[in-house]
Amino acid sequence: MSGELCQTKHYTSQGKTKVDTGAMSEILGFIGLGKLGLPIAENLISGGFQLRIYNRTAEKAAGLVARGAVTANSAKDAVVAGGTVITIVSDDKAVLEVADEAFCEALGDGLHISMSTVSPVTSKTLSERHARFGGRFVAAPVFGRPEAAAAKKLWICTSGAAAAKNDAKPVFDAIGQGVFDFGEEAGAANVVKLAGNFLLTAAVEAMAEASAMAEKNGVARAELLNFLTSTIFNCPIYVNYGKAIVNAQFEPAGFAIPLILKDMHLVQKTSSDAHAPMPILNLLIDRYLTMMAKGLERYDAAGLALGVAEDAGLKW
Amino acid sequence: MSGELCQTKHYTSQGKTKVDTGAMSEILGFIGLGKLGLPIAENLISGGFQLRIYNRTAEKAAGLVARGAVTANSAKDAVVAGGTVITIVSDDKAVLEVADEAFCEALGDGLHISMSTVSPVTSKTLSERHARFGGRFVAAPVFGRPEAAAAKKLWICTSGAAAAKNDAKPVFDAIGQGVFDFGEEAGAANVVKLAGNFLLTAAVEAMAEASAMAEKNGVARAELLNFLTSTIFNCPIYVNYGKAIVNAQFEPAGFAIPLILKDMHLVQKTSSDAHAPMPILNLLIDRYLTMMAKGLERYDAAGLALGVAEDAGLKW
Numbered sequence: 001m002s003g004e005l006c007q008t009k010h011y012t013s014q015g016k017t018k019v020d021t022g023a024m025s026e027i028l029g030f031i032g033l034g035k036l037g038l039p040i041a042e043n044l045i046s047g048g049f050q051l052r053i054y055n056r057t058a059e060k061a062a063g064l065v066a067r068g069a070v071t072a073n074s075a076k077d078a079v080v081a082g083g084t085v086i087t088i089v090s091d092d093k094a095v096l097e098v099a100d101e102a103f104c105e106a107l108g109d110g111l112h113i114s115m116s117t118v119s120p121v122t123s124k125t126l127s128e129r130h131a132r133f134g135g136r137f138v139a140a141p142v143f144g145r146p147e148a149a150a151a152k153k154l155w156i157c158t159s160g161a162a163a164a165k166n167d168a169k170p171v172f173d174a175i176g177q178g179v180f181d182f183g184e185e186a187g188a189a190n191v192v193k194l195a196g197n198f199l200l201t202a203a204v205e206a207m208a209e210a211s212a213m214a215e216k217n218g219v220a221r222a223e224l225l226n227f228l229t230s231t232i233f234n235c236p237i238y239v240n241y242g243k244a245i246v247n248a249q250f251e252p253a254g255f256a257i258p259l260i261l262k263d264m265h266l267v268q269k270t271s272s273d274a275h276a277p278m279p280i281l282n283l284l285i286d287r288y289l290t291m292m293a294k295g296l297e298r299y300d301a302a303g304l305a306l307g308v309a310e311d312a313g314l315k316w
Numbered sequence: 317m318s319g320e321l322c323q324t325k326h327y328t329s330q331g332k333t334k335v336d337t338g339a340m341s342e343i344l345g346f347i348g349l350g351k352l353g354l355p356i357a358e359n360l361i362s363g364g365f366q367l368r369i370y371n372r373t374a375e376k377a378a379g380l381v382a383r384g385a386v387t388a389n390s391a392k393d394a395v396v397a398g399g400t401v402i403t404i405v406s407d408d409k410a411v412l413e414v415a416d417e418a419f420c421e422a423l424g425d426g427l428h429i430s431m432s433t434v435s436p437v438t439s440k441t442l443s444e445r446h447a448r449f450g451g452r453f454v455a456a457p458v459f460g461r462p463e464a465a466a467a468k469k470l471w472i473c474t475s476g477a478a479a480a481k482n483d484a485k486p487v488f489d490a491i492g493q494g495v496f497d498f499g500e501e502a503g504a505a506n507v508v509k510l511a512g513n514f515l516l517t518a519a520v521e522a523m524a525e526a527s528a529m530a531e532k533n534g535v536a537r538a539e540l541l542n543f544l545t546s547t548i549f550n551c552p553i554y555v556n557y558g559k560a561i562v563n564a565q566f567e568p569a570g571f572a573i574p575l576i577l578k579d580m581h582l583v584q585k586t587s588s589d590a591h592a593p594m595p596i597l598n599l600l601i602d603r604y605l606t607m608m609a610k611g612l613e614r615y616d617a618a619g620l621a622l623g624v625a626e627d628a629g630l631k632w
Contacts, residue, residue, distance in 0.1 A: 120533060143547065143548055155543075155547045155548065157543070178547070180543045180547075182535060182539060185534055187533075188534060188535050191529070191530050191533045191534070191535045191540075192530065192535060192539075192540055192543060194529075195526035195527075195529060195530050195535075195540055195544075196526075196544055196548065198522070198525070198526055198529075199522050199523065199526050199544065199549065200548075202518070202522035202525075202596075203519070203522070205596060206514070206515050206518035206519070206522070206596055207515065209514070209518075209592075209593075209594040209595070209596055209597065210511040210512075210514055210515050210594075211511075212587075212592045212593075212594075213507075213510075213511060213514075213583065213586060213587040213590065213592045213594060214507050214508065214511050215592075216587070216590035216591065216592040217436060217503075217504075217507045217586060217590050218501055218504060218507070219498060219504050219507045219508060219511075223498060223508075224507075224508055224511055227471075227473070227496045227508060228511075228512055228515065231459065231471045231494070231496075231552075232459055232471065232512065232516075232551060232552045232553050233515065233551050233552075233553055234551045234552075235548060235549050235550045235551035235554065236547075236548045236549075236550075237548050237549055238551065267529065270529060270533060271528075271529040271532070274529065274532035274533050274628075275532065275628065275629060276525075276528045276529045276531075276532040276628040277525075277528075277627050277628060278525040278526075278528075278529060279525070279599050280518075280521060280522055280525055280596060280599070281525065283595050283596070311593050312590075312591065312592040312593060313591060
């Protein structure tokens with residue numbers, strides 16, 4: 001797969017044409033109304049799609065129903081034969097259960113856009129499962145916190161068959177600021193998403209270590225991070241998580257500890273299976289395990305900074 | 317010192333007035349013509365300063381002499397009583413030797429601007445040494461690679477007495493794009509510089525780990541890093557070092573291994589003395605020790621990515 005992998009195509013929402021009117025009345029199955037799923041669903045309604053939604057916790061659908069969405073009694077029931085369905089659920093187990101054989105059969109030659117952060121192996125499994133019923137599968141994990149999702153500012157990573165990705169474009173246009181494609185191998189976009197989440201948490205750990213060192217030497221972390229995140233580290237990850245560290249604000253969680261820990265375990269499995277040592281990853285996992293052990297699972301991923309501070313005898 | 321530390325002042329070169337003509341004929345002592353020292357000296361000449369330079373390797377001064385700089389026979393000889401002298405040398409030992417008692421006595425009530433990356437303890441020592449002769453000391457380590465120095469795009473971190481920093485302003489205006497101040501404690505700016513260099517190398521290690529994981533799973537590091545460094549990590553450190561990793565271009569070194577290793581040992585001492593554990597730091601030091609052991613000291617700091625790749629059975 002190395003050939004097509006070197007031809008990353010990407011386009012942003014700048015200059016794109018309006019969602020064509022053909023999509024305006026399309027029924028979309030939508031499964032998963034979590035912290036990202038809900039604002040994505042809202043934007044799809046705003047973009048003219050008619051949603052047929054399913055969520056384990058039915059109450060979360062109320063606002064969408066008020067805007068014209070229809071609820072389904074099961075994941076399978078949200079699917080229209082030959083149509084498009086989006087899933088954005090918590091983990092590999094959840095998406096494999098949602099998109100079971102019956103679901104794939106119901107979708108038939110339709111399109112499944114999978115936005116969950118899962119392992120590349122799960123995308124491969126789902127892609128093959130759909131193929132048995134003539135269906136198409138696109139992995140499309142997204143980068144962005146809930147605020148970014150609400151503002152249609154998600155970055156979307158895609159992998160899967162070219163024609164299927166093309167069919168998914170109106171959906172992406174309605175929810176994100178840009179799409180980066182990683183080729184036809186089903187799980188490639190998931191590899192990228194996992195790598196990105198690892199880099200995000202590694203950045204938090206590094207900022208926290210630097211901050212603890214600075215504070216123990218008389219320099220406030222606000223001063224240190226305000227300088228760095230407005231100069232050589234002036235990018236969204238450092239700016240946003242730097243602010244969280246400065247303010248020690250880790251609640252409410254946009255990206256809660258159990259979810260980031262799940263992701264780091266996926267990175268661990270994906271790197272271990274491929275024999276790629278990741279020494280920083282191992283210490284990140286230990287940080288999150290400690291947060292779970294202390295009952296801090298309600299905190300945001302950036303909350304690992306508290307462990308760094310505590311190890312240095314600091315209270316943030 | 318916590319009070320004044322919370323009042324970080326900063327200004328950028330935008331909107332600043334031109335270097336006043338009073339500075340145009342001022343004689344500046346300048347010691348250290350390394351990869352950063354040389355372009356800084358060039359810009360000072362361009363800014364109207366008359367340089368009196370000293371460097372261990374005299375040949376490096378030729379270009380500056382052709383532009384009107386005068387060479388001195390020793391560090392002390394570069395100093396004008398009551399004037400200003402800039403030092404930018406390789407390490408703590410070098411600056412402590414350069415600015416010995418005789419040097420401080422020769423400078424008298426003049427100003428020493430120390431731009432080397434050294435420990436906060438060394439700045440404190442120098443500040444006290446100068447004070448014994450009525451002299452003033454400003455720590456002013458800079459962020460930026462040699463290209464940035466040549467382009468007057470350095471970021472300058474300062475600490476020291478307010479009046480002394482004010483007197484140093486024309487110098488900073490001639491060489492950088494902005495100054496961030498960290499208060500009156502002599503070593504505060506050095507703490508920030510060390511923290512920044514740690515974050516820089518931690519970012520390289522994290523990008524390399526993510527890239528190795530991705531490549532072992534079929535996603536080229538060019539694709540991964542091009543995406544991340546143009547979206548959520550679109551800041552100079554990730555963009556520039558990401559490019560170096562993608563191209564496996566680590567020579568010629570802008571920031572050679574022995575220098576970054578020296579810096580990481582300073583971070584280690586500064587954090588250890590203050591009881592601030594930095595687990596990522598320890599593995600960075602091991603990476604650089606391995607590069608030294610393999611005779612790769614000519615490589616750039618970003619070359620640690622090669623060790624990450626090699627550990628994963630990859631050849632970059």
